[in-house]
Amino acid sequence: MSATVPAAPSIAERxxxxxxxxxxxxxxxxxxTARLGLADALADGPLTNAELAARVDADPATLxxxxxxxxxxxxxxxxxxxxxxLTAAGTxxxxxxxxxxxxxxxxxxxDYYQRTWSGGLEHSIRTGQSAFPLVHGAxxxxxxxxHPEREREFNRSMTSMSAxxxxxxxxxxxxxxxxxVIDIGGGRGHLVAEVLGATPEARGVxxxxxxxxxxxxxxxxxxxxxxxxxxxxxxxxxxxxxxxxLYLLKSIVHDWPDEPxxxxxRVCRNAMAxxxxxxxxxxxxxxGPDVPREALLDDALGDMNMLVNMAGHERxxxxxxxxxxxxxxxxxxxTPTTSYVSIVEATPT
Numbered sequence: 001m002s003a004t005v006p007a008a009p010s011i012a013e014r015x016x017x018x019x020x021x022x023x024x025x026x027x028x029x030x031x032x033t034a035r036l037g038l039a040d041a042l043a044d045g046p047l048t049n050a051e052l053a054a055r056v057d058a059d060p061a062t063l064x065x066x067x068x069x070x071x072x073x074x075x076x077x078x079x080x081x082x083x084x085x086l087t088a089a090g091t092x093x094x095x096x097x098x099x100x101x102x103x104x105x106x107x108x109x110x111d112y113y114q115r116t117w118s119g120g121l122e123h124s125i126r127t128g129q130s131a132f133p134l135v136h137g138a139x140x141x142x143x144x145x146x147h148p149e150r151e152r153e154f155n156r157s158m159t160s161m162s163a164x165x166x167x168x169x170x171x172x173x174x175x176x177x178x179x180x181v182i183d184i185g186g187g188r189g190h191l192v193a194e195v196l197g198a199t200p201e202a203r204g205v206x207x208x209x210x211x212x213x214x215x216x217x218x219x220x221x222x223x224x225x226x227x228x229x230x231x232x233x234x235x236x237x238x239x240x241x242x243x244x245x246l247y248l249l250k251s252i253v254h255d256w257p258d259e260p261x262x263x264x265x266r267v268c269r270n271a272m273a274x275x276x277x278x279x280x281x282x283x284x285x286x287x288g289p290d291v292p293r294e295a296l297l298d299d300a301l302g303d304m305n306m307l308v309n310m311a312g313h314e315r316x317x318x319x320x321x322x323x324x325x326x327x328x329x330x331x332x333x334x335t336p337t338t339s340y341v342s343i344v345e346a347t348p349t
Contacts, residue, residue: 028114031109039086039091046079047084049067064082074090116135169250173335180243180245181248182247185249192229192248193219195248203230207236239267240268243273246279247278248281253282254306254312254313254314258313261313265278277345277347279343285300285316302340
């Protein structure tokens with residue numbers, strides 16, 4: 001039986017693939033835009049190239065070439081006199097606007113992050129292992145502890161990502177019936193703060209590594225919630241606080257392959273009363289021939305990112321059902337949100 005010969009690629013298909021191959025350049029252009037504070041400099045209105053160069057400490061002639069690239073990416077517009085103005089998309093690179101992608105752009109374009117991809121993706125595909133230790137000689141967590149500025153960049157990026165998804169979580173799920181909410185791996189407590197704000201009768205616990213406890217207390221005090229929310233430190237592989245009627249894990253399980261994911265979920269299960277609920281806030285991967293290419297790519301890029309950097313795993317609904325079941329939990333429902341995450345709800349089996 002002869003193989004089917006695909007049609008010759010069109011010029012448009014060649015052009016599209018070439019642009020995709022060169023998309024790494026766009027990542028670095030956007031990252032430098034954020035690092036220069038260029039969008040912040042344009043926040044008050046159009047500037048000439050000379051004015052903008054003075055604001056961001058750039059070489060004027062080179063900045064003019066750089067602005068051409070930003071115009072091509074749809075982040076700025078230039079008038080006949082050469083003055084640059086932010087577009088709506090460009091505004092997202094300001095550091096001071098709701099929904100800002102400024103911190104995410106800096107983190108994603110950082111040299112250590114990009115080296116992991118360029119130096120390790122093939123290793124990850126061949127072995128199924130994270131490329132991060134191969135490239136950097138330490139795990140992701142160890143490396144960031146050794147490089148405080150990288151840790152700060154990462155934390156700012158995670159805070160920004162939380163700001164993107166938390167409103168969609170609150171709109172999609174009714175937290176009103178819960179009275180003791182335990183946020184496992186809760187960081188500064190952004191999510192539990194929103195839940196407590198919407199549920200005045202509830203109390204909360206932020207559980208994370210002891211190193212983030214002071215930051216969490218400061219944030220909760222700033223929100224006026226410290227009297228209603230405890231901060232506890234420890235490893236979720238050892239034990240988590242008991243007595244909760246809701247256990248939250250946002251963007252935690254995807255950091256780990258199945259065996260450690262099952263282990264930490266089993267620790268949560270052991271702390272839960274029979275009537276308690278557990279919800280995972282995670283990307284739920286869409287797969288199959290009927291999934292639109294854009295959605296397929298978005299989920300797949302997220303999954304490859306977890307593989308390369310963490311040996312983690314973005315999961316399909318069936319894969320969540322399996323890992324929850326192995327921990328003594330039953331998946332009850334998956335609730336999509338308007339962002340890329342869904343709410344995976346489970347109860348003790």
